[in-house]
Amino acid sequence: MNNINTRTLDLNLLVVFVMLWETQNVTRASERLALSQSAVSHALRRLRERLGDELFVVGRTGLVPTARAIELIGPVRDALSGLDDVLQGSTPFIPSTAQRKFRIASGDFVEFQILPQLIQHIAQEASGLMIEVVPLPQSNMITALLESGEIDLVISTAMVLGTSLCYEPITTVPLLTMIWKREGLASGRFPLKLYLERPHVMIEAHQRDGNIIDQTLNAQGLVRHIGVLVQNFMAMPVIASQTGYICNLPKPIAEVLASTFELSCHEPPVNFPAPDILAYWHSRFDADPGLQWLREKIKSYAS
Structure with missing residues (x-):
């Protein structure tokens, strides 16, 4: 058996393998990969040598996969797809199928004004999600709690916090x-x-x-x-x-x-500025699609 692992195998060969499977033709595969036919043929030859199998043989309708190619195609496709997802960013967040708990640190306003509508939406459209509301921590603890992921969001009036935090206005409350x-x-x-x-x-x-x-x-x-x-x-x-x-x-x-x-x-005796309510989260989770979804829902129910 050949000693093959991802440290010694050119992963581009697997991309060529999948394309040859889909097209069953060297010419069409080269066109879709923007490579020359000789480059595709050379990649197939290298892959055959490494795997010790022909992988594809010439048939009446084009290239026909061998039993080894049939065995490989599913896992190879899944592996390349997973790698694409990782390189392109987080996997999509689908509320209807997601299983996740969000922890929000906030005061009464969120529980009174936002939470009932948010929970109603979750019960109907995203039953695998759970919201836990916890008390607002001391300001000197907020950055550490958000960075660790122990808390997903802090919703509060404006605070002076570290530069590693992101924030956006949720609503203004007179x-x-x-x-x-x-x-x-x-x-x-x-x-x-x-x-x-x-x-x-x-x-x-x-x-x-x-x-x-x-x-x-x-x-x-x-x-x-x-x-x-x-x-x-x-x-x-x-x-x-x-x-x-x-x-x-x-x-x-x-x-x-x-x-x-x-x-x-x-109306107050003096014109007090209407306090801004803001959501804070750590920059390391800025691209988290689940957290992005949660923030959008909170904004939509805040007004």
Whole structure:
């Protein structure tokens, strides 16, 4: 038996072998490979020598494969196809047949606004996929978690992170100011005086310089009174409804929860910039077609 392996075999010979199988003719094979007929004949001769078999013999309709060629054609085709896939990039991501778990680090907004529609789509069109939502890690851990693949995406307001991360905007979310209905405030803009006097329920900020509300107030020489810090959006209207404290929520969440907790919604007393929600991922997974699909779905359900 010949001692043959991929370290000593010219893989171009296998390309010629497959083309001769498909065309059953040296001339047609040379045309499709953009080679001369002599080059194709020379490749076939080398392959015969290496494999110790004729591989193709002349028949009435052209080249006819030998039993050894019939044995080889399937594995050789599969191997060349797999190599093409690797060289061209990741294998295609087909949601309907994919089996995969995506881990997303985010806050309440994703679970409230995006996740229900995303899961509904997955249940109908991509049942082999699973989404796991985990809490936002500390900012100094995000790059390492994304690089290792322990987390696939981080969805949050804008953060200053390492240059090895990629990001794109998902949506922009305006804020509404909420207080209990018994306060009897007129609809429209929330009174600034009351806004500064009454304690606020605030979600803990991940940014070093605070959130967009306090940044905007401080720029105008104003300071609000923080009565309590919480870990998630859902706790804010519960506390506000029982204490009379003020809370500021993303508009989609505020409008849904207002009636449940007997709160009224108002435009903030100051024009706070609408926070941008962004998706972050590591550059090593930038070409991952599954992650690309997930980001597109999240964007489509974010607005």
